[in-house]
Amino acid sequence: MKKYILDLVLRRTTQPRPGYVLLQLTDPDKPLPEMLPGQFVEVRVDGSPTTFLRRPISINLVDRQRNELWLLVHAVGAGTRALAALTEGAVVNVVLPLGRGFTLPEEAASEWGAASERGAASSRENLEAQSYLLVGGGVGTAPLLYLGQELAALGYKPTFLLGARSADDLLQLDDFRRLGAVHLTTEDGSAGERGFVTQHSLWQTATFSRICTCGPKPMMVAVARLAHEKGIPCEASLENLMACGLGACLCCVEDTVDGNVCVCKEGPVFSTDKLKW
Amino acid sequence: MADLHTKIGALELKNPVMTASGTFGYGLEFADFVDLAEIGGIIVKGTTLEPRQGNAYPRMAETAQGMLNCVGLQNKGVDYFCQHIYPEVRQIDTAVLVNVSGNSPETYAECARRIAELDDIPAIELNISCPNVKQGGMAFGVTCEGAASVVKAVRAVYPKTLIVKLSPNVTSIADIARAVEAEGADAVSLINTLMGMAIDAEKRRPILSIGTGGLSGPAVKPVALRMVWQVFEAVQIPIVGLGGIMNATDAVEFLLAGASAIEIGTANFIDPAVTVKVARGIEDYLDRHGFTSVREIVGLAHEG
Numbered sequence: 001m002k003k004y005i006l007d008l009v010l011r012r013t014t015q016p017r018p019g020y021v022l023l024q025l026t027d028p029d030k031p032l033p034e035m036l037p038g039q040f041v042e043v044r045v046d047g048s049p050t051t052f053l054r055r056p057i058s059i060n061l062v063d064r065q066r067n068e069l070w071l072l073v074h075a076v077g078a079g080t081r082a083l084a085a086l087t088e089g090a091v092v093n094v095v096l097p098l099g100r101g102f103t104l105p106e107e108a109a110s111e112w113g114a115a116s117e118r119g120a121a122s123s124r125e126n127l128e129a130q131s132y133l134l135v136g137g138g139v140g141t142a143p144l145l146y147l148g149q150e151l152a153a154l155g156y157k158p159t160f161l162l163g164a165r166s167a168d169d170l171l172q173l174d175d176f177r178r179l180g181a182v183h184l185t186t187e188d189g190s191a192g193e194r195g196f197v198t199q200h201s202l203w204q205t206a207t208f209s210r211i212c213t214c215g216p217k218p219m220m221v222a223v224a225r226l227a228h229e230k231g232i233p234c235e236a237s238l239e240n241l242m243a244c245g246l247g248a249c250l251c252c253v254e255d256t257v258d259g260n261v262c263v264c265k266e267g268p269v270f271s272t273d274k275l276k277w
Numbered sequence: 278m279a280d281l282h283t284k285i286g287a288l289e290l291k292n293p294v295m296t297a298s299g300t301f302g303y304g305l306e307f308a309d310f311v312d313l314a315e316i317g318g319i320i321v322k323g324t325t326l327e328p329r330q331g332n333a334y335p336r337m338a339e340t341a342q343g344m345l346n347c348v349g350l351q352n353k354g355v356d357y358f359c360q361h362i363y364p365e366v367r368q369i370d371t372a373v374l375v376n377v378s379g380n381s382p383e384t385y386a387e388c389a390r391r392i393a394e395l396d397d398i399p400a401i402e403l404n405i406s407c408p409n410v411k412q413g414g415m416a417f418g419v420t421c422e423g424a425a426s427v428v429k430a431v432r433a434v435y436p437k438t439l440i441v442k443l444s445p446n447v448t449s450i451a452d453i454a455r456a457v458e459a460e461g462a463d464a465v466s467l468i469n470t471l472m473g474m475a476i477d478a479e480k481r482r483p484i485l486s487i488g489t490g491g492l493s494g495p496a497v498k499p500v501a502l503r504m505v506w507q508v509f510e511a512v513q514i515p516i517v518g519l520g521g522i523m524n525a526t527d528a529v530e531f532l533l534a535g536a537s538a539i540e541i542g543t544a545n546f547i548d549p550a551v552t553v554k555v556a557r558g559i560e561d562y563l564d565r566h567g568f569t570s571v572r573e574i575v576g577l578a579h580e581g
Binding site: 003044252253 | 302307331333334336337342344346348549550
C-alpha cells in the first residue's frame with residue numbers, strides 16, 4: 001500500500017471528554033489515500049520544543065463523503081498536548097497509512113475457507129455467520145470505530161464491548177451505537193457493568209466468531225486469553241514506543257513466535273497467538 | 278548548476294548525501310517518499326556474520342532535540358543479506374554500502390569478505406562504534422589498538438573502499454582516526470551515537486531495556502561538527518560527517534568542517550523525504566555562493 005507525506009488541514013477540533021481531543025483533518029486538494037482499519041499515521045508535532053519525534057496515532061475514522069481523517073488524541077504528554085492545542089485551519093503534516101490493520105471479513109473468510117476446503121457457496125455462508133466482537137479500553141477504542149464502520153459497510157453488525165476507568169473516559173459512544181450494539185464496563189461502575197471488559201456478562205451469553213481488541217496491554221492480554229479459551233480467533237493492536245513508523249529503526253519491536261518484529265510494520269495488529277506476551 | 282559529485286577513496290558518489298546505517302532500513306522502506314536514485318549513497322543497516330535478535334524492548338527514548346536507542350544490531354546475518362536483500366538493493370540506482378559489525382577481528386573480517394564478493398556493493402562502513410552490544414562494537418572503537426586490530430583484519434580481506442565509523446565516546450577521536458588511517462582505512466565516518474541514558478521519574482527506572490543507549494539527533498550536532506573539524510586536521514583520508522543533520526545548512530557546515538560527504542540519520546524519522554531535500558539544498562547553496570563543485574567547500578572553514 002503506497003504511503004504518503006501529506007499536509008492536511010484541521011477542519012474541526014472538539015473535546016469529546018476533558019483530556020481528549022478529536023482532530024478532524026482534511027485534504028483540501030484531493031481525496032485522502034486508501035487507509036485500512038487498524039492502520040495508523042505518524043503526526044509531526046510543530047511548536048513543542050520538547051517534542052522531537054512524530055507521534056504515532058491510530059486512525060479513528062475515515063469519512064469518505066467529507067474527505068476527513070479523524071484522529072482521537074489523549075493529551076498525556078508534551079507532544080499530544082501540543083496536538084490537542086491545535087486550532088481549526090492549522091496545517092498538520094502526517095505520514096500515512098502505516099502498518100498492517102485488522103483482518104477484514106473477505107480475508108478472514110478466505111483464511112477459513114482454505115482451512116475447511118469447502119466450496120464457494122458454503123464459504124459465503126461462513127462469511128455471513130461471522131460475528132465480530134470489538135473490545136476496546138480507554139483511548140484504545142479509537143481504531144475500533146473505523147473498524148466498526150468498515151464492517152457495517154460490508155453488511156456486518158459488529159458488537160462493541162468498551163471499557164474505561166469511569167463514565168468520563170468512555171468516548172464516542174453515539175458513533176459506536178450507530179454501528180452496532182454497545183456494551184460497557186467501568187472500573188467504578190459509573191456506566192455499564194462494574195469491572196473489567198473480561199468480566200462482562202456478555203461473555204456468558206453470546207458467542208462470536210472473531211475478536212478484535214485495542215487498549216491497555218493487560219486488558220488485551222486478558223481478552224486474548226479468554227478468546228483462546230473459547231477457541232475464537234483474536235487480533236490485538238499494540239502501541240509500542242516507536243520512532244520511524246516505517247520498519248527502519250527497529251525500535252518498536254515485539255517478541256513474537258517469529259522473533260523480534262517491528263510493531264510499526266508487521267503490526268500494529270497481530271493475531272494474538274503470534275504474541276509471546 | 279554546481280557539480281555535486283564527490284569521492285570517498287575509490288567510491289564515486291553522485292552527490293554527498295548518504296543515509297546513516299540503521300535509520301533508512303534497506304532504502305526500500307522509503308521508496309514511496311523519495312526517488313532513491315537521487316540519494317548519493319545508501320548505507321544499509323548493521324550486518325553481522327551471525328543473525329542477531331538485538332536487545333529487548335524498550336529500545337527508544339525521546340530526548341530534547343534527539344533520541345536514544347539501544348537496538349543492539351538486530352539483523353538476520355550476512356548470508357541472509359547476500360541471498361535475500363542484496364538482489365533487491367542492487368537494483369537501486371545509487372551506491373549501496375553495507376555497515377559491517379562483529380565481535381572479534383575475525384568475525385568482522387569474515388563478514389566483510391562475504392560482502393566483498395557482491396559486485397554491486399562498492400564499499401563497506403565498518404562499525405567499531407556501536408554502544409549497544411556487550412561484546413565487540415564500541416569496545417574496539419574506543420582504543421587505538423582495538424580499532425587498529427579490526428581494520429587490519431578487514432583490510433587484509435577487503436579490497437574495495439573501506440570506511441571506518443568512529444565512536445565519539447573517546448578522549449581523542451583524532452588519535453583513533455590516525456590509528457585506522459595507519460592500517461589502511463580509505464575513509465572515516467563520524468560520529469556514531471553518544472552514549473547516554475534516560476530515566477522515568479515516575480517509575481524510578483531507566484527507560485531503555487539495557488539502561489544506556491546511543492544519543493542522536495540535533496542535540497549531538499555541535500559535538501559531531503567539532504570532531505569532524507579535529508579529524509580533518511589529523512588525517513589525510515576523506516571524512517564522512519554525520520550527527521544531527523536535519524537540513525542542507527547543517528550538511529554544508531559539515532562539509533566546511535572537512536567532510537567530503539555526509540550521512541543523514543535520525544532526520545529520516547521526522548521527514549522521510551529529507552535526503553533529497555538536503556541534496557538539492559546543498560546545490561542551491563553552492564550556486565548561491567558561486568561554487569562550481571561541492572569539492573571546493575570541503576574543509577573550507579579551516580582556511581584563513
